Amino acid sequence: MAMAGTTWRGVCAGVRRARPLLPGQQRSLLPGSAVALLRMRWTAAGKSRSRREAAEAEADAPVYQYVSERARRADRIFTWGFSYTGALGIPSFVQPSADGPAAGRKPRAIQPVPYRLEMDARISSVACGYGFTLLSSQTQDITKVWGMGLNKDSQLGFHRSRKDKSRGYEYVLEPSPVPLPLDRPQETRVLQVACGRAHSLILTDREGVLSMGNNSYGQCGRAVVANEIYSESHQVHRMRDFDGRVVQIVCGQDHSLFLTDKGEVYSCGWGADGQTGLGHYNITSTPTKVGGAIGGVRIVQVATYGDFCLAVSADGDLFGWGNSEYLQLASITEATQVNIPTHLPFSGIGKVKQAACGGTSGAVLNDEGNVFVWGYGILGKGPNLMETALPEMIPPTLFGLSDFNPDVRVSHICCGLSQFAALTNKGELFVWGKNIRGCLGIGRLEDQYFPWRVTMSGQPVQVACGVDHMVSLAKSFI
C-alpha cells in the first residue's frame, strides 16, 4: 500500500509533463517497481497514444458467452443435518469409500451447512420423515420417487440388497428408486410425498394415495395385522376410497391426514391424543372423514408433524385438534387432548393463509406475510419466550424488512419437530428453533432463538423439515 502512495506522487509529477509515459519506459525519479503500475489515466491532456492503442485492442478482443439469453435455471437440491441415518443421501459421509475422490475422508456425522445433492431428475416434491427422506418427480418415467435414510419399517419401500438378493437394506445411503405398484406407471404422475415417523404417503394424480411403512396404528390406511414384520416388506397399500380427489397429504408421527378437492379432511392412524379428530381416542385403520367444526367447512390446507393438527379454511379461519399438552389449544380448552376439530378464534392474526405444526408448537402465516407462533419451545422471539398459548407475531424486521427493503414478506412456512423454516418473497430461507444435530444448517451447532438466514448456492424454492435434518429444493441464480 505504501507503494501506491509513491506511485501517486509519481503520477502527480507526470501530470505536469506533456508527454505521457508508455508502459515499459523508465523514469529516473521513480522506484523501479512502481513503473509497471504507471498508467496515464486522469491526465488533463485528452486521449494519449497509449489510450487509443488500448481502446483499439479492447475492440478487437474476443467476446465470451457463458450463458445464452434463453438459458433455464438449473434445479438444485441441498441437504443438511444428521447424516448417519443416510437421510442426506451422501454415502461418503457415512461410509467413505476406499478409492475414488472421497478416499481417505473421515465419516461426517453432521453436515452443518447446506450440501449439494446431485440428482439428474427434476425433483418437484420433497418430504423429510424421522430419519429418512423422500424425493418425487412429476415425470411419466417408471421411476418417480426416490428414498434415502432409515428403512427399518420399509418406509422407503423395498430396496433389494446387492450383497444378498433375498434381503433388503435397512439403511439407504443414497437416493434410490422406490418401486411403486402402479396400474399405468408410464402415465400416472406423482404429485406429492409425505413422511411421518415410520411411514410415508405418496399422492398420485389418477391412482389415489399409496402408503408404505409401519402400520402398527393403522397409519398406512389398512387393517392392523398382529405381529406383522415391517422390515424388508414389499407391501405398498393403495387408497382410492375418497369422496373426491385427494389434493394434499400430510403425515403426523403415527397418523395420516388427507385433504380432498371438496375441502374435506380424512384421517387414519393413532388416536390416543385425538390427532385423528374423529371424536374418539382409538386407532383408525381406514381413512375416515373428519367432522367437528370443519364438517361443512371448505378446508384448503392441513398441517401436522407430531400429534397436533391444524387446518386452514378457505375464509382464513383456523381449526385445531390433537395433543394440547404444550399449550397448542390452551386458548380454547384446559384439556390436554382434543379429539374433535375445534375453531381457534385467535384475534389479531388476520386471515390465515397457511399453517404449520411442530411437535410442541404451531405457526401460521397470514395473507400479509406475517408469521405468528405459539406453543412451547424455542418459538423465535428470543430466549425469553419459551411458551405462550396465544399466537405472537415474529417481527418482520427479522426476515429482512427494513427501510431499504420495505416489501419483504414471508411466503411459506414449514415446521420440523422442534424447528421452523420460512421462505420469503425475496427468495431467502430463514430457520430457527432447536439445532438438533445441526439440522438448522446455519453452520453452528447452537440453538437459534430468532430467525436466521441459511445461505446456499441457489435460491431456495421449497424446504422440508425433519427431526434432525432438512432438505431444500433450489434454483440456480441465473
Added chain:
Amino acid sequence: MGSLERSGLHGLFAVYKPPGLHWKHLRDTVEFKLLKGLNSKKQYTPKEHIRFLLAPKEGSERGELTLIAKNVPALSEHSLVLGVGRGNKLLTDIYNAHLTKDYTVRGLLGKATDDFSDEGRLIEKTTYDHVTPEKLSRILAVIQGSHQKAMVMYSNLDLKTQEAYEMAVKGLIRPMDKSPMLITGIRCLKFAPPEFLLEIQCMHETQQLLRRVVHEIGLELKSSAVCTQVRRTRDGVFTLEDALLRTQWNIHNIQTSIQKAAPRVEAELEKSQTIALDHPDPVGQSVS
C-alpha cells in the same frame, strides 16, 4: 484559541470533494480559507492551532482513500467530513460509532478488468444480453442477505441472549470493531444495459472493495462488469445536502454548517453509545 471559541468553530461539517481533487489538497484549501477568515477578524490566532485541529484522525478515517489514490480521483466524488476545534474528538467518536455510508455506484456490463474499474487492463469481454433486472435483483438480494448475516457474526454478540434478540429486531446489530466490508443494503436504482446504477449502504468499505463488489456481481450474472463511478452520498449523518461546495468554503458557511449538524451528530453518538454498552468486549464478557 480565543478567537476560535468566539467564532463557535467547534464541530463537524461536510464538504463536497469533486472528482479529480486529492483530499489532502482539499483539506489544505479549507484550512487556508479558515485561517484567512479568522485572520480577517483581526485577531491573533497562532497558525499551529489550526494545524492541530484538522488532525490526522480525519486522515485515518479517510485513510482508505489515500492508499488507492492512484486512480481514485478520476472516479470518486465525495462528501468529506472534516472536524474543527473540539470537533476532532467528535470525529474520533463518530469513527468509533461505525456508522454506515451510502454510495451510488455505476457499473458497466460486458468487460472485466484487473482493477475492476473502467480504465484497468482488459481481462475479458463477455455477452450480457441475458441479464435482466430480475436476475440482477436476485443477485443483489443474495449479496445483501449474506452480508447481513456476516454483520451479526462479526458483531461478536452472544446470539442466545434476549438483548441480542432485541437488537436484531431493531436492526441495530453491527460490528463495533474491525471487520471486513459489510453491505447493509444494496439495490439497483437504474438498469439500462450495459449500464446499471446501484445504491450501496455499507460500512468498513474501501473504494477497491466497492469496485470488487461490482466485479463479483458481474461474475454471478455469468457475465462481467466493471465499475465506472463511485460516489459517496452519505457519511453517517452527513448527506450531500450538507456538503459545502468550493464556493462556500468560508468561515461563515462553515460555522452555520457545524451548528446545523451538531444536534444530529449528538443524537447519533448517543445511540451508538448505547449499542457499544450492549456489545461485549472481545473477551466475551458483557459490558454493563
